[in-house]
Amino acid sequence: xxxxxxxxxxxxxxxxxxxxxxxxxxxxxxxxxxxxxxxxxxxxxxxxxxxxxxxxxxxxxxxxxxxxxxxxxxxxxxxxxxxxxxxxxxxxxxxxxxxxxxxxxxxxxxxxxxxxxxxxxxxxxxxxxxxxxxxxxxxxxxxxxxxxxxxxxxxxxxxxxxxxxxxxxxxxxxxxxxxxxxxxxxxxxxxxxxxxxxxxxxxxxxxxxxxxxxxxxxxxxxxxxxxxxxxxxxxxxxxxxxxxxxxxxxxxxxxxxxxxxxxxxxxxxxxxxxxxxxxxxxxxxxxxxxxxxxxxxxxxxxxxxxxxxxxxxxxxxxxxxxxxxxxxxxxxxxxxxxxxxxxxxxxxxxxxxxxxxxxxxxxxxxxxxxxxxxxxxxxxxxxxxxxxxxx
Amino acid sequence: xxxxxxxxxxxxxxxxxxxxxxxxxxxxxxxxxxxxxxxxxxxxxxxxxxxxxxxxxxxxxxxxxxxxxxxxxxxxxxxxxxxxxxxxxxxxxxxxxxxxxxxxxxxxxxxxxxxxxxxxxxxxxxxxxxxxxxxxxxxxxxxxxxxxxxxxxxxxxxxxxxxxxxxxxxxxxxxxxxxxxxxxxxxxxxxxxxxxxxxxxxxxxxxxxxxxxxxxxxxxxxxxxxxxxxxxxxxxxxxxxxxxxxxxxxxxxxxxxxxxxxxxxxxxxxxxxxxxxxxxxxxxxxxxxxxxxxxxxxxxxxxxxxxxxxxxxxxxxxxxxxxxxxxxxxxxxxxxxxxxxxxxxxxxxxxxxxxxxxxxxxxxxxxxxxxxxxxxxxxxxxxxxxxxxxx
Numbered sequence: 001x002x003x004x005x006x007x008x009x010x011x012x013x014x015x016x017x018x019x020x021x022x023x024x025x026x027x028x029x030x031x032x033x034x035x036x037x038x039x040x041x042x043x044x045x046x047x048x049x050x051x052x053x054x055x056x057x058x059x060x061x062x063x064x065x066x067x068x069x070x071x072x073x074x075x076x077x078x079x080x081x082x083x084x085x086x087x088x089x090x091x092x093x094x095x096x097x098x099x100x101x102x103x104x105x106x107x108x109x110x111x112x113x114x115x116x117x118x119x120x121x122x123x124x125x126x127x128x129x130x131x132x133x134x135x136x137x138x139x140x141x142x143x144x145x146x147x148x149x150x151x152x153x154x155x156x157x158x159x160x161x162x163x164x165x166x167x168x169x170x171x172x173x174x175x176x177x178x179x180x181x182x183x184x185x186x187x188x189x190x191x192x193x194x195x196x197x198x199x200x201x202x203x204x205x206x207x208x209x210x211x212x213x214x215x216x217x218x219x220x221x222x223x224x225x226x227x228x229x230x231x232x233x234x235x236x237x238x239x240x241x242x243x244x245x246x247x248x249x250x251x252x253x254x255x256x257x258x259x260x261x262x263x264x265x266x267x268x269x270x271x272x273x274x275x276x277x278x279x280x281x282x283x284x285x286x287x288x289x290x291x292x293x294x295x296x297x298x299x300x301x302x303x304x305x306x307x308x309x310x311x312x313x314x315x316x317x318x319x320x321x322x323x324x325x326x327x328x329x330x331x332x333x334x335x336x337x338x339x340x341x342x343x344x345x346x347x348x349x350x351x352x353x354x355x356x357x358x359x360x361x362x363x364x365x366x367x368x369x370x371x372x373x374x375x376x377x378x379x380x381x382x383x384x385x386x387x388x389x390x391x
Numbered sequence: 392x393x394x395x396x397x398x399x400x401x402x403x404x405x406x407x408x409x410x411x412x413x414x415x416x417x418x419x420x421x422x423x424x425x426x427x428x429x430x431x432x433x434x435x436x437x438x439x440x441x442x443x444x445x446x447x448x449x450x451x452x453x454x455x456x457x458x459x460x461x462x463x464x465x466x467x468x469x470x471x472x473x474x475x476x477x478x479x480x481x482x483x484x485x486x487x488x489x490x491x492x493x494x495x496x497x498x499x500x501x502x503x504x505x506x507x508x509x510x511x512x513x514x515x516x517x518x519x520x521x522x523x524x525x526x527x528x529x530x531x532x533x534x535x536x537x538x539x540x541x542x543x544x545x546x547x548x549x550x551x552x553x554x555x556x557x558x559x560x561x562x563x564x565x566x567x568x569x570x571x572x573x574x575x576x577x578x579x580x581x582x583x584x585x586x587x588x589x590x591x592x593x594x595x596x597x598x599x600x601x602x603x604x605x606x607x608x609x610x611x612x613x614x615x616x617x618x619x620x621x622x623x624x625x626x627x628x629x630x631x632x633x634x635x636x637x638x639x640x641x642x643x644x645x646x647x648x649x650x651x652x653x654x655x656x657x658x659x660x661x662x663x664x665x666x667x668x669x670x671x672x673x674x675x676x677x678x679x680x681x682x683x684x685x686x687x688x689x690x691x692x693x694x695x696x697x698x699x700x701x702x703x704x705x706x707x708x709x710x711x712x713x714x715x716x717x718x719x720x721x722x723x724x725x726x727x728x729x730x731x732x733x734x735x736x737x738x739x740x741x742x743x744x745x746x747x748x749x750x751x752x753x754x755x756x757x758x759x760x761x762x763x764x765x766x767x768x769x770x771x772x773x774x775x776x777x778x779x780x781x782x
Contacts, residue, residue, distance in 0.1 A: 007422075007426060007430070010423035010425070010426050011421045011422050011423040011430075011434070012421060013418045014418050016418065019417055026404070026598070027404045027405050027410065028404075030402045030403060030404045030405065031401070031402050031710075034401070035401045035402070035710070036698060036701045036702065036705075036712075036713065037398070037701055037702070037710045037711075038705050038710070039398070043402070070461030070462075070600065070628065070631075071631075072629075073616060073618040073619070073628035073629070074461070074628060077615075077617060077618070102619045102620075103617060103619060103627060103628075106618055106619075107617045107618075109617070200629075202629065207417070207631075208421075208630070208631040208633060208634065209600045209601065209631025209633075209634045210600065224468075224616070225464060225465055225468045226468060226497040226498045226500070227464040227467070227468070227492075227493060227494035227497055228464070228494060229493075229497075236497070237461065237462045237463070237464035237465060237494075238462060238463070238464070238599060239599070240462075240600025242598065242599060242600075243599065243634075310428055313428075314427075314428040314429050319422075319426070319428045320428075321426060
């Protein structure tokens with residue numbers, strides 16, 4: 001049976017070149033960058049080289065504006081809590097959107113308990129943030145705007161430059177969760193007026209357990225983890241050198257391959273979307289038709305549960321997701337799909353395909369071959385399906 | 392030139408068996424444990440097996456009492472801030488010692504700014520915590536006692552069982568930073584009445600960037616990182632499966648090899664200590680002579696700067712440390728050495744040897760061969776050295 005993994009939003013394989021780059025730091029160069037001896041130097045140099053590569057991926061002015069964390073969730077926590085607490089004297093109002101990653105949503109809920117006020121700006125039916133409402137929400141207590149670069153679930157890419165301009169004009173810190181977007185679409189923190197940008201290594205085909213936060217020089221934030229003062233005092237803890245080296249290499253490769261791979265994936269994505277919409281009745285695309293991540297197709301099927309579809313496809317060797325893996329433990333429908341106006345049952349009938357480097361056109365063909373049958377069978381079993389559809 | 396790495400407190404090589412165990416999770420089994428499909432199951436099973444192994448290393452009753460973090464520093468932050476904030480209604484008093492790891496010290500300083508009161512219990516000249524003073528410090532506002540199992544810098548092992556008993560009798564949460572001790576001396580969280588125990592993977596010859604926190608069932612703590620609710624809601628963020636698998640394997644190996652390796656290292660350590668004290672005038676052992684980590688020798692040389700000793704030894708291929716790598720960026724003398732009553736210049740003249748698996752008796756012989764010369768040369772250059780000593 002063909003194996004087709006289209007759940008890259010949940011987890012990515014490590015690039016073989018990244019693995020090769022990491023290897024020497026596991027068992028040979030295992031020094032601590034804080035050590036004074038020559039072994040420490042090796043680790044320090046490797047770390048600084050990785051920092052430069054990550055800085056280059058997002059067009060940061062200086063490598064020192066990048067600090068390493070344990071992943072995207074920690075980066076979001078550091079950025080948002082770090083900025084909120086550090087600037088509390090300036091105000092206690094935060095603006096975000098209704099479709100942010102669950103970590104941003106839960107950080108906001110936490111900060112609300114801590115006395116912060118949060119405005120959740122709505123999005124339209126395609127997941128685009130309402131810029132007018134965002135501008136209206138800014139007041140003299142606003143200290144932070146947090147908007148994701150692109151949504152990993154419905155793929156929609158936000159007008160980050162415009163939001164950055166608004167933030168700058170109003171002297172509000174602008175945080176961007178770029179975990180789903182980085183390495184897939186070009187990001188330029190300077191041109192887009194981004195102050196804080198969260199990155200995850202695994203989403204660049206780098207190792208898990210590593211992430212980074214871009215912090216524009218001069219942006220005031222405070223740490224969320226106290227300790228030995230590593231990473232300019234903003235992220236204490238012994239540095240994960242193999243992981244950091246891996247993230248650096250992954251960022252370098254992503255920068256180099258992004259354009260060609262983006263075109264290739266966009267073509268596969270569009271073939272998948274068109275094929276599904278053509279072949280399967282009552283199927284719909286969630287998210288924006290063109291302003292979307294090259295690797296994302298979020299498709300909705302009336303009268304079916306996404307979870308049964310996942311299991312049905314798994315039996316054919318096809319692995320996809322019913323939403324964000326990060327929220328799959330709850331049986332609640334995706335907050336993202338509800339925010340774009342879907343009814344509960346519509347949200348539950350949605351499937352996320354996230355394509356990756358190893359996916360070929362043959363994989364898309366295979367999905368287009370097996371999916372209609374799986375859908376048909378599940379609809380036949382479902383009490384929700386109108387009788388005339390089951391033949 | 393012989394290469395002798397005796398700075399295992401700063402960084403450890405990955406065990407080759409650990410590396411082999413991790414490998415399949417980088418590029419083959421890269422699923423997300425939260426995913427519903429079969430690929431997610433593989434990740435989930437691997438993670439739960441690792442959890443069992445870590446639980447066994449510290450004799451936890453249930454694997455579920457172990458959660459994975461990004462390292463020892465994060466575990467300390469989660470344990471201490473998590474317990475302090477969660478139990479704030481019960482009281483705002485914390486007890487710790489003067490020789491804790493810099494992360495514990497800095498967490499306490501942070502909590503003091505947040506309105507908590509902290510008592511730093513003194514230690515004696517050998518680094519043993521003063522049990523009477525600790526007991527006296529407990530009052531009806533005390534919510535947390537945090538004492539390290541053993542000090543990674545001076546090697547002293549604390550009377551954890553006695554402190555655990557005191558904590559239990561007074562219904563105070565007992566946190567133990569076991570980063571330096573785990574895998575080197577047996578730990579039994581149940582018998583020693585430990586509620587929270589911090590572990591680091593790299594200190595077990597596992598990968599960097601992973602750690603764990605043992606949380607005794609029923610102990611009330613709250614998360615410091617918000618997000619998708621992984622690790623029972625206590626540590627959000629996509630799980631670092633290769634790292635977690637590695638930590639599990641490292642814990643398994645540590646448990647198996649601890650006794651034999653402990654004996655071997657103790658013999659090497661004692662040979663090193665005796666050799667240095669015999670061969671070099673005005674050299675002294677810091678820390679406890681017998682209640683100390685099998686792999687730690689902290690030696691003090693009058694009239695020399697530890698930093699020059701490190702560089703001098705580095706030229707002979709010997710890598711050691713002048714204190715904790717985590718605090719080496721500051722030029723301040725080690726707070727641990729000051730706390731055991733050393734003067735500033737004595738603290739600055741101290742050297743930490745932390746031995747490891749690959750160190751052989753020949754390595755100790757080599758150090759004993761080169762160190763006296765390095766010391767002699769540096770003393771000859773030092774204006775502090777009494778003239779009669781320089782011949």
